[in-house]
Amino acid sequence: MNRIEIETPRLRLRRWRESDLEPFADLNADPEVMRYFPAPYTREQTMLLFEAIQREFTDFGYGLYAAEEKDSERFMGYIGFHRADLAVDFCPGVEIGWRLAKAFWNKGYATEGAAACLERGFGGLGFDTVLSFTAAVNRPSERVMQKIGMSRVRCFEHPGLPEGHPLRPHVLYGVSKPPSSLCR
Secondary structure: OOOEEEEOOOEEEEOOOHHHHHHHHHHHHOOOOOOOOOOOOOHHHHHHHHHHHHHHHHHHOOOEEEEEEOOOOOEEEEEEEEEEOOOOOOOOEEEEEEEEOHHHOOOOHHHHHHHHHHHHHHOOOOOOEEEEEEEOOOHHHHHHHHHOOOEEEEEEEOOOOOOOOOOOEEEEEEEEOOOOOOOO
16 A cells, blocks of 8 residues: 555655644645635545555556655645546546645656656556646646646636636647658
8 A cells, every 4th residue: 555656766656644634634724725626625625635545556557656755755635637627628637746745846846757657658558648637726746747748739618616606717738749660
């Protein structure tokens, strides 16, 4: 259960531990971390998300990995895959996403971890296409999408948010598996 799933020079992306719940709840309750969501999460919402992440690992063999800084062994948040199932024409599909505590922002961790996830997704997990989406005002996440080689597909209205909500306009990005080389 606690084996390392993906390792980069600075990160361990691994299955979750019970000890991750407290810092995960703190991260999800932080208004700055959650500024591109309708509201910070309650402890109950965090627990439901934690349980949903565990189910995705069981049901699909992938999920949102707990991200840990290798040097300090500190829980950072998550980076990984999610089975997106919104009421939009591009779902269901595999989404890549990340959410890190403020102490780990602007250090390239999301980009490093997401790039490693894409490598695993297209390699060992056999994905053909990976999507990512966020509120149109979330420039930091959009920049990570660009840095990991994703291309902007289009804008859309998030169906889970009411008309006129400032976070309803979203951007959709995607990337497809690189063709295998016939010449070596």
